[in-house]
Amino acid sequence: SSPTVATHCFAVRANSKISMASKVLVIGAYGRVAQHIVRKLKADPAFEPVAFFRNPDHKAFFDELGVNSVVGDVTAKKEVLQDAMAGCSAVIWSAGNGGKGGSDMTIGIDLDGAVKSMEAAYEAGVKRYIMVSATQADDRSVWESLPDLKTYYMCKHYADTTLRHKFGMLDYTILRPGPLSDGHGTGKVSTAVPKDSPSISREDVATAVLCCLNDQATFGKTIELHPGDVAIAEAVQNVESGSAKCPASN
Numbered sequence: 001s002s003p004t005v006a007t008h009c010f011a012v013r014a015n016s017k018i019s020m021a022s023k024v025l026v027i028g029a030y031g032r033v034a035q036h037i038v039r040k041l042k043a044d045p046a047f048e049p050v051a052f053f054r055n056p057d058h059k060a061f062f063d064e065l066g067v068n069s070v071v072g073d074v075t076a077k078k079e080v081l082q083d084a085m086a087g088c089s090a091v092i093w094s095a096g097n098g099g100k101g102g103s104d105m106t107i108g109i110d111l112d113g114a115v116k117s118m119e120a121a122y123e124a125g126v127k128r129y130i131m132v133s134a135t136q137a138d139d140r141s142v143w144e145s146l147p148d149l150k151t152y153y154m155c156k157h158y159a160d161t162t163l164r165h166k167f168g169m170l171d172y173t174i175l176r177p178g179p180l181s182d183g184h185g186t187g188k189v190s191t192a193v194p195k196d197s198p199s200i201s202r203e204d205v206a207t208a209v210l211c212c213l214n215d216q217a218t219f220g221k222t223i224e225l226h227p228g229d230v231a232i233a234e235a236v237q238n239v240e241s242g243s244a245k246c247p248a249s250n
Helices: 003-015 032-043 056-065 078-084 102-124 140-145 147-165 202-213 232-238
Strands: 023-027 048-053 068-071 088-093 128-132 171-177 188-190 221-227
Touching (some): 023 032, 032 056, 032 202, 048 078, 056 068, 078 102, 088 102, 088 202, 102 128, 128 147, 128 202, 140 147, 147 171, 188 202, 188 221, 188 232, 202 221, 202 232
Parallel strands (some): 023 048, 023 088, 048 068, 128 171, 171 221
16 A cells, blocks of 8 residues: 555554554455455554464465464364454454355355354454455345355345344444455545446455554444545545444345
8 A cells, every 4th residue: 555545544543542453363364355454464563463364374475474373264163263362452354255165164154253253352352343344235136136146245244233233342343345356556445335336456445444443433334345536544434333234125
């Protein structure tokens, strides 16, 4: 990201009332959005990322970045996640099956694994929780229009709903990006759902995560992320509390 974006996000955090986060657990850390998140956390002196991922072959990647890591599986016992959260100030869920591996695997990761991470965060006393979800996860008409991703979207919806209603005592933020691309970030987004489906860069999603991390103005919010022309830190702050909080429609 550009120095301007990073500086803007840092200024927002510096002005918020909560203390700087230190250790931040990134679940699903080898994913393409999560790799951007980990790199940005590592580059920011306010944070110490801890990467959580399933495949032990990926440990060398994080070792090379100088990032502490935990090899673990979100489909395993909750205690695996809880142990990984020891000493952390925040948890970022960026894991996902992406609709691959069949419905059982998708449910095990995108729904049960996600909810398990909420339970673990609550029991470990980690208040700050950021969920990287999917655009319009409350709209059943979206699920129906994407049959190959229907189970994935259903899991995202019910995981988000569980976070908002069962684990609302956590300082949560739900980010819902649209289709993802690997292009360079622009540092700008829109939080309105567009009529078409333009892609947003994974880097911009990661920047949004960092801008939200210690910004109390984003607590309790569900935020759509799409290409736009508003600086990311400003855009996420300006979303009304509870946006996109409606039950599943249609």
